[in-house]
Amino acid sequence: MRFSKTFIKTLREAPKDETAKNGALLTRAGYIHKEMAGVYDYLPFGIRVIENIKAIIRDELNKIGCEEVLLSALQNPELWEKTGRFSDTEVDVWFKTELSAGGVLGLAPTHEEPLTNMLKTYVSSYKDLPLYIYQFQTKFRNELRAKSGILRGREFLMKDLYSFHTSEEDLDKFYNEVEKAYGRIFERLGIGDSTFETFASGGIFSKYSHEFQTFLPVGEDTVYYNKDKSIVLNEEVLNDEVLADLGVSRDELTETTAAEVGNIFKLKYKYSEPLGLKFADEKNEQKNVYMGCYGIGVSRLMGVIAEKFSDEKGLVWPEAIAPFKYHLIGIGAEGTKAAEEFYNKHEEMTLFDDRDLRPGEKFADAELIGIPFRVVISDKTLKDGMAEVTLRKSGETKLVKIEELEEL
C-alpha cells in the first residue's frame, strides 16, 4: 500500500476521549476511528490486522474440522422466546428495533438460537453429526457502559463456534480439541505466554466453563493463579468448594487482572431442547442434540495486543498479525527509485511511505504504526546494494542486501 494513496493520517496527539492506551494508539496510528462510545470504524490498516487475526483463527478451526458460515445479525423474537432469552430481564443487552411493517426485531448479541434452529433443516439422524460450525460476526450488546477503547464495545467482532453432538462423551472430546486449538491460536497471535485457560462459572449444565484470560493491567476481570500448579481461576468461582476441587488453598493463589479473549462452554441440550433440535439414533429413537459453544473476541484481541505490545513511541505488532511486513522509506533520488522497485515486487506486504515528507516524520510514523521491519533505502546504502533494516521490537538496526530482504 502506498501511504500517499490512503486517506489515513496519523495524529500527534490522541483525541481527549481516548484515554485507554489501545484506543489512543490505534486512533493516532490510523487503525480505528471512533463513531460513538463503544462503536468503532476499522480503517485500512485496522482491517488488515483484523483479517490477519481471523486468518489464524480460521486456520486452526478448519484443522479440527470446523465449517464457516455467516449468520444474520437481525433476529426473529419468536425464536428467542422459545428459550426465554428475548426477555430484557433474562438478557439485558438486547438492542431491539421495530419493523416499519409492524413487529420487533433484535440485533444478535450471540447466535445459539438461530444456528440451532437453522440446523433443524439439515440434521435428522446421528449420521448427520457431529457438526462444528463457526462464523466471524458483528455482535451487538447494549452494554451499560462501554469503555477501554475497543476492549468493551457495544458493537464488536466475534468468532463464535458451536458444536453439535450425539452424546456427552463426544461433546467432551471435541471440547478438549477446542481447548488445544485455542492454545495454538493464542500462541500464534503472540500472546501465548500471557494467556491462560481459566476456570469460570459454568452455568446450569456443567460445573465449570473455561475462559481464556490474557493477563493485562487494564483487563476487566480479576483472576487468581498458581504458576506451579498451572491453575488460574476467575474470582467469580473463588470459593471453598472450588478450591477443594482444584486442590489449592487461597494463600497459594496470586491475584491479577486479565482480559477475557475467549471462552468455551458446554451447553448440552440447553438450546437444542427448547428449540427442538433432535436426531434419530441407531435405534431410531429421537434424542436431543448435545451442544457446545466457543467464542473468541476478535476486535477485543486487537485491542489487547495493541495494549500489550507498545512503547512510548507507538505500537509494536507481532509479525503474525502486523498489517504489513515492511515499512518502506526511500531517501534521496536514487534511494527512492530503488524503494519504488522493491515496492513493485512486494506490494502486498509493504507499506511504502511515498509521501512528500522529510525523513524524520516518516520515522516517527513508522514507530507509531508499529510494522515489524522498517526498511530504509537511501542513496548512501544503495551504493553497496544495501538497505537499512530496523526492527520495531528491539530497535536493532542492520544493513541487509536488498535482494535478501525477503528472507527477513
Place this chain on the structure above:
RNA sequence: CUGGGUGUGGCGCAGUUGGUAGCGCGCGACUUUUGGGAAGUCGAGGCCGCUGGUUCAAGUCCAGUCACCCAGACCA
C-alpha cells in the same frame, strides 16, 4: 444506573469583570530545505454540543437537555 469530570475549526488547547472568537499542530499556495516530527511569506477553515431564558449585548450568567471520559455497579 450512582458519583466525579469534560464539551470552543480535523487534533490538542486558551478565552480575563458578558461587548458577536484566538494559539499550537494539521491543511492549501509559493520559496528555501530534505537521515529524526524544517523555516519564511500568504491563505482557507469555527458561531463556541443542543434548546430555551436573562440582557442593549452571551463562548462567558441561569435552566433544561444531549454526548463523551473516569470510578463503581452490571457483563447473557
